Amino acid sequence: MRVSDLIKSSRATLKHGKMRSLLTMLGIVIGISSVIILMSIGASAQDYILGQVQGLGSNLIIILPGGTNNGKFSSPAAAQGIIVTSLKQQDVDALGRDPSVAAVTEESRGQATAAFGDNSMVTTFDGVPANFFTVRNFAVQNGYPFTDADVQAYNHVAVIGSSLADTLFGAGSDPVGQYIQVKNIQFRVVGVLAKKGTGAFGIDQDNLVLVPITVAQKQMLGVDYFTDVMVQANDSYNIDFVKARVQNILEQDHNITDPNKDDFTIETQQDVLSLLGNITNILTLFLAAIASISLIVGGIGIMNIMLVSVIERTKEIGLRKSVGATNNDILQQFLVESVMLTFIGGIIGIALGGVVVGLAWLVITKVFAVAWTFEFPLTAILLAVAVSSVTGIAFGIYPARQAARKSPIEALRYE
Amino acid sequence: MIEVKDLKKDYTDEGEVTSALRGVSFTINKGDFVSIMGPSGSGKSTLVQILSFLDRSTGGSYEFNGKKIDDLSDVELARIRNKSIGFVFQSFNLLTRLTVYENVELPLVYSDVPVSGRKKLIEDAVHSVGLDEKLYVETAKLSGGQKQRIAIARALVNDPDIIFADEPTGNLDSVSGAQVMSILDGLNHSGRTVILVTHETNTAEFADRIIRLRDGMVESDEKVKNPRHSKDEFFK
Numbered sequence: 011m012r013v014s015d016l017i018k019s020s021r022a023t024l025k026h027g028k029m030r031s032l033l034t035m036l037g038i039v040i041g042i043s044s045v046i047i048l049m050s051i052g053a054s055a056q057d058y059i060l061g062q063v064q065g066l067g068s069n070l071i072i073i074l075p076g077g078t079n080n081g082k083f084s085s086p087a088a089a090q091g092i093i094v095t096s097l098k099q100q101d102v103d104a105l106g107r108d109p110s111v112a113a114v115t116e117e118s119r120g121q122a123t124a125a126f127g128d129n130s131m132v133t134t135f136d137g138v139p140a141n142f143f144t145v146r147n148f149a150v151q152n153g154y155p156f157t158d159a160d161v162q163a164y165n166h167v168a169v170i171g172s173s174l175a176d177t178l179f180g181a182g183s184d185p186v187g188q189y190i191q192v193k194n195i196q197f198r199v200v201g202v203l204a205k206k207g208t209g210a211f212g213i214d215q216d217n218l219v220l221v222p223i224t225v226a227q228k229q230m231l232g233v234d235y236f237t238d239v240m241v242q243a244n245d246s247y248n249i250d251f252v253k254a255r256v257q258n259i260l261e262q263d264h265n266i267t268d269p270n271k272d273d274f275t276i277e278t279q280q281d282v283l284s285l286l287g288n289i290t291n292i293l294t295l296f297l298a299a300i301a302s303i304s305l306i307v308g309g310i311g312i313m314n315i316m317l318v319s320v321i322e323r324t325k326e327i328g329l330r331k332s333v334g335a336t337n338n339d340i341l342q343q344f345l346v347e348s349v350m351l352t353f354i355g356g357i358i359g360i361a362l363g364g365v366v367v368g369l370a371w372l373v374i375t376k377v378f379a380v381a382w383t384f385e386f387p388l389t390a391i392l393l394a395v396a397v398s399s400v401t402g403i404a405f406g407i408y409p410a411r412q413a414a415r416k417s418p419i420e421a422l423r424y425e
Numbered sequence: 426m427i428e429v430k431d432l433k434k435d436y437t438d439e440g441e442v443t444s445a446l447r448g449v450s451f452t453i454n455k456g457d458f459v460s461i462m463g464p465s466g467s468g469k470s471t472l473v474q475i476l477s478f479l480d481r482s483t484g485g486s487y488e489f490n491g492k493k494i495d496d497l498s499d500v501e502l503a504r505i506r507n508k509s510i511g512f513v514f515q516s517f518n519l520l521t522r523l524t525v526y527e528n529v530e531l532p533l534v535y536s537d538v539p540v541s542g543r544k545k546l547i548e549d550a551v552h553s554v555g556l557d558e559k560l561y562v563e564t565a566k567l568s569g570g571q572k573q574r575i576a577i578a579r580a581l582v583n584d585p586d587i588i589f590a591d592e593p594t595g596n597l598d599s600v601s602g603a604q605v606m607s608i609l610d611g612l613n614h615s616g617r618t619v620i621l622v623t624h625e626t627n628t629a630e631f632a633d634r635i636i637r638l639r640d641g642m643v644e645s646d647e648k649v650k651n652p653r654h655s656k657d658e659f660f661k
């Protein structure tokens with residue numbers, strides 16, 4: 011049987027039972043569109059999360075206290091909630107002296123309740139030096155950042171995030187010049203940060219209060235170590251070289267000779283990006299795998315309908331054999347029908363998925379005003395076409411063989 | 426062209442064995458017109474199904490054009506059915522959702538005739554049964570007599586050597602039946618072998634010879650003294 015005849019006869023059969031064909035396809039349509047939607051949204055979410063990290067600046071090196079157990083496959087101790095006190099002022103000074111380092115900034119963080127009048131909110135207070143604002147790209151939208159002099163003088167001044175400002179003072183009012191209370195200290199608000207929005211993993215990046223690091227360490231936390239240190243590499247040096255320099259300097263400073271015993275962890279933005287990229291890839295694949303279960307359900311639906319169709323068309327099979335069709339001709343005919351069903355279902359599913367992804371993009375960018383990219387990966391489309399066709403073959407082969415095995419006289423006697 | 430010796434067929438259905446043919450022997454030559462008669466259940470359809478390769482016998486031998494059927498594979502039998510045999514059924518067996526054209530095309534779909542050559546063959550076959558104006562009509566819309574004539578056109582389209590017809594007039598009124606017989610008679614005159622199953626003596630006598638079956642065996646095998654001819658009756 012020629013390919014053109016196969017396609018013509020399958021098309022005629024599917025068109026003849028239009029409603030049934032559509033309903034049969036529905037499972038595949040849903041399965042394919044959910045895979046497409048999840049893969050597209052996964053890709054957008056990945057873009058978004060990576061974009062947030064990239065916001066840190068490409069020449070930043072992050073130093074966290076504590077080593078990783080065996081160098082690679084575990085997160086630094088600090089990230090696991092263990093308090094490590096290995097990063098101190100002398101490290102910051104030593105790093106600052108190196109020519110490959112453009113700037114060093116550090117933080118000591120804690121949690122506390124911030125209050126203004128009757129309003130209060132649990133927030134993160136972040137002790138930082140004055141250069142923090144420029145190195146970390148924290149724009150002050152209203153008022154001014156505090157200065158080196160404020161830090162040296164232990165001045166009780168604060169720059170607050172926009173959502174904290176809205177909660178304490180009410181949206182639209184100007185907090186600059188007002189006093190807020192954090193941990194029994196009255197801080198004069200000197201600036202409000204530009205809105206950053208919700209960060210990766212849903213963290214509100216605008217609920218924080220920045221205070222001079224001297225005040226945070228001595229008067230609020232009673233510590234002399236840092237939560238993290240960030241180094242801005244000198245642009246004329248390769249980032250990996252600077253990373254190695256930083257490691258060297260800190261090892262010297264901490265009298266460490268065996269790099270496996272480092273009591274700190276250095277990460278560049280690239281390290282974080284590739285880690286996050288891996289995590290989001292795995293998540294996306296996992297979700298797509300779950301969605302593909304619905305494809306199996308769709309495939310079983312196809313098999314069911316094809317089996318019914320084989321019985322209904324027993325006489326047709328007999329007739330075709332009586333005019334010269336071989337078993338193989340019949341097998342091909344039924345197989346092409348089921349593949350055509352899943353293939354068309356797959357195409358509709360891709361289109362439907364595209365529409366849903368587009369609508370989601372519209373709502374997220376326009377209604378929620380989040381910088382969300384529209385992703386419709388070619389790999390997802392190719393995968394969907396391949397998977398739907400394979401589903402057609404996998405679930406169509408059994409009914410097609412049943413059809414091919416019918417003996418012509420049995421088939422012709424069937425009423 | 427057809428030679429059967431001691432042909433047997435047992436059907437086994439859920440452990441129960443029915444002997445439909447119990448040793449049938451005869452020879453049919455090219456160009457013969459043979460009627461097969463006999464009471465219902467005597468094995469006529471079974472015999473015709475085996476002769477036309479729709480089924481295999483369970484005993485005896487069958488030679489077609491000098492070839493033993495047992496030596497041929499299913500694919501080879503399908504080819505012979507396609508090229509050398511035309512089959513006309515009592516119940517027409519048209520695909521009613523398709524047009525006349527598409528039904529008559531069916532044997533060509535399974536042959537090596539190129540797509541471009543089909544139209545002429547289909548038009549000729551439909552013309553020879555006198556239904557040119559119905560070419561693109563859905564077969565569901567035809568009368569019984571017209572359906573059977575289309576079924577004959579389908580049997581003819583690959584220019585077979587033999588036409589098998591299993592009670593082709595059984596579902597037709599007498600006028601339509603006469604038309605169908607007239608066409609079959611004409612086909613025999615143009616050199617084709619025709620094997621006809623019927624239980625009407627009138628119809629059977631279009632043939633040169635009548636084989637009568639009873640209980641799966643040949644009861645008689647006789648020449649017809651004055652075969653009927655109906656060339657002038659058709660299309661009147």
Ligand SMILES: Nc1ncnc2c1ncn2[C@@H]1O[C@H](COP(=O)(O)OP(=O)(O)O)[C@@H](O)[C@H]1O
Nearest residue numbers: 436438443445464465466467468469470471472
């Ligand atoms: N596929 C089959 N399975 C079982 N028995 C069958 C089958 N086909 C025919 N028979 C039996 O074989 C005998 C001959 O049937 P058949 O050849 O159809 O006779 P006829 O066409 O002369 O009426 C009958 O007893 C019938 O019931």
Ligand SMILES: [Mg+2]
Nearest residue numbers: 469470471591
């Ligand atoms: Mg019969």
